[in-house]
Amino acid sequence: MITLEKNPNTETLDAVVIRFVGDSGDGMQLTGTQFSDTSAMFGNDVATFPNYPSEIRAPQGSLYGVSGFQVHIGSVEVSTPGDNLDLLVAMNPAGLKTNLYAVKPGNTIIIDSDSFTKKNLEKAQYETNPLEDGSLENYRVVQVPMTSLTKEALKDVEGLDNKSITRSKNMFALGMVYWLYDRNPEHTIEFFQKKFKTKPHLIEANTKVLNAGFFYAETIELIPNSYSISPAKMQGGTYRIIMGNTATAWGFLAAAEKSGRELFLGSYPITPATDILHELVKHKHFGVKAFQAEDEIAGISSAIGASFAGDLAITTTSGPGLALKGEALGLAVMIELPLVVVNVQRGGPSTGLPTKTEQSDLMQAMYGRNGESPVIVIAASTPANCFNFAYQASKLALEHMTPVVLLTDGYIANGSAPWKIKSLEEMPEIKNNLVQEVKENWHPYDRDEATLARNWAIPGTPGLEHRVGGLEKDRITGDVSHVPENHEIMTHTRAEKVKRVQNYIPEIEPEFAQEGDLLVIGWGGTYGSLHSAVKQIVEEEGYKNIGFAHFNYINPLPKNTGELLSRFKKILVCELNNGQFVNVLRMNFEEQKFLQFNKIQGLPFANSELIEKFKQIAK
Amino acid sequence: METTVKKYTYKDFANDQEVRWCPGCDDYVILRSVQKALPETGVKKEDVVFISGIGCSSRFPYYMGTYGMHGIHGRAPAIASGVKLANPDLSVWVITGDGDSMAIGGNHFIHVLRRNIDLNIILFNNEIYGLTKGQFSPTSLVGQKTKSSPYGNTQPPFQPGELAIGAQARFFARIGGNAPKEMTDIFIEAQKFKGTSLVEVLQNCVIFNDGCYVKYTDKNVREDQQLFVEHGKPMLFGKNKDKGLVLNGLKLETVTIGENGIKEEDILIHDAKTEDPTMHQMLVRLEHPLVTGIIRSFQDVTLEEREDALTAQIKAKSEFRKTNDLFFSGETYQVN
Numbered sequence: 001m002i003t004l005e006k007n008p009n010t011e012t013l014d015a016v017v018i019r020f021v022g023d024s025g026d027g028m029q030l031t032g033t034q035f036s037d038t039s040a041m042f043g044n045d046v047a048t049f050p051n052y053p054s055e056i057r058a059p060q061g062s063l064y065g066v067s068g069f070q071v072h073i074g075s076v077e078v079s080t081p082g083d084n085l086d087l088l089v090a091m092n093p094a095g096l097k098t099n100l101y102a103v104k105p106g107n108t109i110i111i112d113s114d115s116f117t118k119k120n121l122e123k124a125q126y127e128t129n130p131l132e133d134g135s136l137e138n139y140r141v142v143q144v145p146m147t148s149l150t151k152e153a154l155k156d157v158e159g160l161d162n163k164s165i166t167r168s169k170n171m172f173a174l175g176m177v178y179w180l181y182d183r184n185p186e187h188t189i190e191f192f193q194k195k196f197k198t199k200p201h202l203i204e205a206n207t208k209v210l211n212a213g214f215f216y217a218e219t220i221e222l223i224p225n226s227y228s229i230s231p232a233k234m235q236g237g238t239y240r241i242i243m244g245n246t247a248t249a250w251g252f253l254a255a256a257e258k259s260g261r262e263l264f265l266g267s268y269p270i271t272p273a274t275d276i277l278h279e280l281v282k283h284k285h286f287g288v289k290a291f292q293a294e295d296e297i298a299g300i301s302s303a304i305g306a307s308f309a310g311d312l313a314i315t316t317t318s319g320p321g322l323a324l325k326g327e328a329l330g331l332a333v334m335i336e337l338p339l340v341v342v343n344v345q346r347g348g349p350s351t352g353l354p355t356k357t358e359q360s361d362l363m364q365a366m367y368g369r370n371g372e373s374p375v376i377v378i379a380a381s382t383p384a385n386c387f388n389f390a391y392q393a394s395k396l397a398l399e400h401m402t403p404v405v406l407l408t409d410g411y412i413a414n415g416s417a418p419w420k421i422k423s424l425e426e427m428p429e430i431k432n433n434l435v436q437e438v439k440e441n442w443h444p445y446d447r448d449e450a451t452l453a454r455n456w457a458i459p460g461t462p463g464l465e466h467r468v469g470g471l472e473k474d475r476i477t478g479d480v481s482h483v484p485e486n487h488e489i490m491t492h493t494r495a496e497k498v499k500r501v502q503n504y505i506p507e508i509e510p511e512f513a514q515e516g517d518l519l520v521i522g523w524g525g526t527y528g529s530l531h532s533a534v535k536q537i538v539e540e541e542g543y544k545n546i547g548f549a550h551f552n553y554i555n556p557l558p559k560n561t562g563e564l565l566s567r568f569k570k571i572l573v574c575e576l577n578n579g580q581f582v583n584v585l586r587m588n589f590e591e592q593k594f595l596q597f598n599k600i601q602g603l604p605f606a607n608s609e610l611i612e613k614f615k616q617i618a619k
Numbered sequence: 620m621e622t623t624v625k626k627y628t629y630k631d632f633a634n635d636q637e638v639r640w641c642p643g644c645d646d647y648v649i650l651r652s653v654q655k656a657l658p659e660t661g662v663k664k665e666d667v668v669f670i671s672g673i674g675c676s677s678r679f680p681y682y683m684g685t686y687g688m689h690g691i692h693g694r695a696p697a698i699a700s701g702v703k704l705a706n707p708d709l710s711v712w713v714i715t716g717d718g719d720s721m722a723i724g725g726n727h728f729i730h731v732l733r734r735n736i737d738l739n740i741i742l743f744n745n746e747i748y749g750l751t752k753g754q755f756s757p758t759s760l761v762g763q764k765t766k767s768s769p770y771g772n773t774q775p776p777f778q779p780g781e782l783a784i785g786a787q788a789r790f791f792a793r794i795g796g797n798a799p800k801e802m803t804d805i806f807i808e809a810q811k812f813k814g815t816s817l818v819e820v821l822q823n824c825v826i827f828n829d830g831c832y833v834k835y836t837d838k839n840v841r842e843d844q845q846l847f848v849e850h851g852k853p854m855l856f857g858k859n860k861d862k863g864l865v866l867n868g869l870k871l872e873t874v875t876i877g878e879n880g881i882k883e884e885d886i887l888i889h890d891a892k893t894e895d896p897t898m899h900q901m902l903v904r905l906e907h908p909l910v911t912g913i914i915r916s917f918q919d920v921t922l923e924e925r926e927d928a929l930t931a932q933i934k935a936k937s938e939f940r941k942t943n944d945l946f947f948s949g950e951t952y953q954v955n
Contacts, residue, residue, distance in 0.1 A: 041952040231954075240951045253942045264705055266697075283945070284930045285937035289704050294730040298697035301690070301727075305670065305701025308688055309709065313701070331691050420954075421946050459686040459702070459709050462665040467680050469689025470673075479636065480681060 013229055015074030017082030018177065020170075021099045022091030022112075023060055024052065024067045027170040031089075032069025034174060038187045040241050040418050043231025044073040047383075047528065048241075048416045049081035052355075061123035066098045073181075075230040079382070079528035081415060083606045087180070089173050091115060091146070093124035105138040110176060112169065114147035144216070146172045153212035159201040168209045175213020181229060185210050237420045244383035244413040245272075248316075248342060248406075249279035251390025253286060254422070256312045258391075259398055259430035264306035264313045265290040266299040268321065271354045272410040273344035276316045296324035300341065304328060307337040308468070310434070310458035312394055314340040319348045319361045322405075323368065329403055330369040333494060335468040336445075336454045338397035338432075342390070345409040345525075347602040356602025357411035359524055360577040365405040366555055366584065372491045374498040376400070377555040379407040381527035384419040386412060389552060391427060398432045400501055401453035402494075407554075409525040409576075411604050432456065438463035445478040451504075452497035501556050508549050508558040512538045516545030518618045519568035523551040523581050526605060530574055533610035541611075543618055554581065557588060565592050572597055572617055574605065627658035632667075634684040640675060645796030645822040649743065650682055652799045653712075656806035662710040669712045670699040672719035675750045676743035676822075679714040693724025696731035699738050707923045710810060713740040718748050721757035721777050729786035732815050734922045739809045740817045742779055745824040746831050753827035765827070779819050780903030784896045784915060790816035791899070792913040795836040796823050801847065801912070808913060814921050835909045848902065848912040850891040853883060856908050863887070871901050873908065891916040 018035065020028045029050055040046045051068040058065030072082035085103045090096040092115040103109060116131055130136055131143060150169040154160060171188075178185045189207050196202040242250075256263035265288070267277045281290040289306070293299040300315040307313035317325060322343045332339045345361045347353025365377045376396050380389040386408055393406040433448065435455045444466040445454050457464035466478060474481035475489050510519065512534055522530040527550050534548040549564060551557070565571055565585075573582040574597040582594050597613050599605055632654040640646045657667065667685040671677035673692035680687025690698045695713045703711045713731075720728045720742055731738065747765060748754040754767035758779065762771040783791050790812045792805045802820065809816035821832045835844045846856040846864070854864040861876045863886035874881045890898070891913050899915040939945050 037950060041950075043952075043954060234954045236955050237953075238947065238951050239954055240946075240949070250942070250946065253945070257942050262705070264701065266701060283939075284933040285939045286942065286945075287930070289926075291700070291704060293697065293700075294726050297694060298700075298727055298730070301694040301697035302701030302704070304690075305688075305698035305703075306705035307701075308686075308698075309668075309702045309705035311705040313705075327691055328694065335688070421951065423943050423946070424941065458706075459668045460666055460706060462663070465665060465684055465686050467683070467687040467689065469680070469687075470691055471689060 014076045015072065015078055015082075016086045016181065016229060017070065017072045017084065018087045018089070019068055019070045019085050019099060019102065020089045020173065021066055021068040021095035022170070023094070024058055024065050025060065025167070026067070026091045027167065028067045028069050028091070031170045031174045032071055034188045034191065035177060035183075036071045036073070036416070037241055038178070038183050038185075039071070039073040039181075039229070040239065041187055042183065043234070044075065044229055045078040045232040045234060046241065046416075046418055047072045047078045047081045049411070050414055059123075061092060061094055061120045063094045063098055063124060066095045068095070068099060073229055075232050077232065079532045080604065080607075083608065087177070089177060091170065091173065093120045093126055093130070096130065097124045097126065103139060106140065108140045108142060109136065110142045110144060110173065112146040112173070113143040114145045144176070149212060149216060150209050153208050154205055157201060157205045157208065160205055164202070164205070168206055171206050171209040172213035172216070175210040175215075176217040178210075179214045179217035185214055234418070235420060239418045239420055241416050242384055242387070242419040243275070243416040244380070244386045244408060245275035245344065246279050247384055247386035247419060248380070248390045248408060248413070249276045251387040252280070252312070252314055252340070252394060253283060253288070254387070254424055254427055255391045255394030255430060256288070257286070258424055258427055259312055259394065259432060261310065261312035261398070261432070263288045264303060264311040265316065266293050266302035266306065266313070267291070267316045268293050268296045268299045270296070270318045270321045272346055272413050273316045273318045273321070273342065275413070276342060276344070296321040297328060300325040300328040300339075303339055304332050304335075304337060307332070307339050308335075308459070310456070312398065313338070314342065314394070316342040316344070318344050318346050318354075319364070320351065322361060322364055326369045329375065330371060330373050331470050332403040333369070333373045333375060334470050334472075336401050336494070337403075338401055338456070339403040340390070340393045340397050340406055341403060342406045342408065344413045345407060353602040355410065357409045357525065357604060358576050358600065358602060359409060359526070360580065360600070361407065362554065362577065362580040362584070365407055372495065374495050374555070376402060376404040376498055376501055377407065378404065378553055379524035379551070380412060381524055381550060381552055383412050383415045383417045387419065387422065395428065395430045396501060396504070398430055399453065399504070400451050400497060401433055401456060402498060407524055412525040434458065435464060436461055443476060443478050444468065445473060445475060451500055452493060499556050502559045505553050505556075505558060507560040508551065508564055510547040510549040510564060513545050513547040515567035516547060517568065518546045518570045518572060518614065519565065520546060520548045520614065521551070521571060521573045521581075521585075522548075523554060523575070526574060526576060529605040529607065529610065533605070533607050533614065536607070537611055537614050543614070546614065546618060551581070554584065557584075562589050565589055570595060570617060572613070574598075574610070576600065576604070627664060629654035629658060631664055632657050632684050634682065636681055638682050639678065641826055643825040644675075645745075645820070646676060646679070646743065648796055648799050649741065649802065649820055649822065650679065652802040653741070653806055654683070656803045656810065659807050660710070660810040662810065666708060667710045667712070668699075668702055669714055670695045670702060671714040672716075672724055673750070674716040674719045674748070676714055676716040677719060693719050693722070694727060695719070696724065696727040696738070696740065700731060700734070700736050703736050703738055704923065704926070707737070707927075711738050713738055715740060715742055716749075717742065717744045717746060717756045717758040717779070721779065721782070725757075729782070732783055732786040732788040732817065735787070735789055735814045735919055736922045737813050738815050739806070740815065741806075742817060742819045743822045744779060744819050745822045745828055746776070747824050747828035749824050749827055778903060780914065781900060783817050784900050784903065788817050788915065789814045789917045789919045790913070791819070791903070791915045792817070793819045793821065793903070793911050795821045795832060795841070795845070795911060797836050798911075805913060808916070812916060812918070814919055844908055846905075846908040846910050848889040848891070848910055848914060850889055850913065850916065852889055853886040854889050855886055862908075871905055893917065894919075
């Protein structure tokens, strides 16, 4: 057990961005996760983002084999994983080379100097050693022979092979960073005790290395001063750190329990959506039926079958998968069954940028089907609120008897943040349209007067046997109909049913200025970047007339959208695509002029580019 | 499902919709055979679901008095899998054609058989695309002239039984479209069988491929050209039941009892229930005679049984009963 000696030189900061980088096998994800968990438990607000190669086992030491984990911790609200690094921890030359761009001059880089061998420098395509050639002189570089110090620390531990010894050097780095930011390593030591329950020598080894790193940082005067981040002011309650995809999966678990329907997932593996499948397959104890199908089409088709049979049915995918599901989604529109389709967006078109983020599937979600085929489209905007929107998507599907497309993206799906845990009692009620008794003159397409949702008679219910299908249906009997007027009425009815969802969703409430010069608009996963940039420009740079409206409901739009737009002189729509939501707005509010800010690099918005753009337009 | 209060007749499984297949189509025979088979199976009407894809055959659910869904092209096995996994108490039937299941839905067809979910699939094989008006299908013969092969089809056909057994089908039967009695019996057996059962009906298309099976199914030649197999019985055929199958090396050979010293006990006995598919594959490939009846009926564990067992095991071990148990488990922390 370590007793924390307060570093006399401790400086208090609001927020810090740290990135751990190294080879795929260096354990950077674990290091980053441990640091963010410890910080969250200390009471900081936290946002994280992993960044790993799409190659599964890239050659060791290569530039494309670099794996990274970024953590943003703060005593203030933290809404993104951050742009510029205060600290880079580089475990090898390739990691340094590929991540140096993100470190602002003057900031700190901790380096495992043992890894800067001739061979590794060559693999990282360095012609000269950056530790010797002066190219890093604008940074505060801390060279630590971590590999040899780790070996030294473990010389007396028995039962360790060379590989396990070298592998634990990430804990040396973590120990140093713990000291640097005034963190107690106790949480990580407990983690070792749980993880290596049956391997006491590994508990001993990892604890030793972690402490060695901690003490090394403390005693060797290589590190000029230490930083402390006070706890953030967060709403009271029980929290946990959650990843966006896990939050999505849990939102469905909650919706299934609340609605009393069993959860069925039909899915086919695709990056970056697969973690939702991974999560849901674990929960057979809740009766979850997670079916890994033979392809994307079978994923959604099996979900449609399960929905017909009375389950809360969902399918999860990413862009190319949604394209394959298009026809079946049209069937779900036609037969008016509840269904949730999750699209964790990635860069496109085609295979595009599978591990990078983008918001370019909005049009596909809205229109990517044959015929007049409206669906509800909603978008989550933070890792934690993926929970709420998965829940809400299920609620809308069940209550309105229609497919719902839930859009998230690679950025929030893989990012993690503190989640104030929602107990099921806090979640809104979920109704459904089930019919269980035979009524006289009953028809499968009888509708609720307010929502226009048709009733849901499921197989096994005596007397309500009926047929549905992709052919157009008579609006009264539900039998096949080719009558021209009937098709028009049914087309309008399906559209009106989705439109009326407006009556059941919240109005949009802008943040900061409620009226004024500029309204910044965003939707989906860009909330964190946009919110923090608008906040900064309003609160720190005196632009008091800027408002910010972030949309989670895309189709239908919140009822007051038009009124909101009319309160501002200029409207700027920021999206990680070539301008899709802006066109949805243009179609609906043709009297307004919309300015655009678009970025299509597979990366989130950077704070600096947003501020610059806002200033340019607001002046 | 086995305890039926009411004794149904075929009329209970029909409805008031006008059946719109071409006059003389074998589809009428299949529809009536299904409606006659269901009352014999003991399943309740409200527990029966018919799922189809696209094509002439796929209009089938609209003519049934049960639950049903006319799905999208080729996807019926996937939709039906979802129905069955959601509610394993249902009797779920898939209606498909040779284009629907062998072409656009080929992937779902092989995977549903591999998984062995308890579904009954009726494959209406007419060796042609009917609804799109006469293009060659994956079971059309080489040389066959169709709208899309005016000079003769150049694509060799699938033999559905061979593909199915290759994809690990546990139950495969084949029957002529003009044999309602045998067909009804096979449907009853298919429903009783636990696992995916596939019944291929050799269905004549009177408009675009009339007479495609006449050399096997015509009443005058049927007995000599078809070998109707039954489990545990010698594989005999012919008007006088004097012809049969024997093994000659690795090949099946037709012999006549009384010729070359052949006696009835030399004839192979049909074993539909064996796991080894070798003989079943030889039987489905045979053209003279064409083998009909239940060729393979190997009882295996179903997907639902595997899933149920796993779920029960996990439920018994898990500490999670409600989602709250999960949400508040593990690494949580308090903010005051």
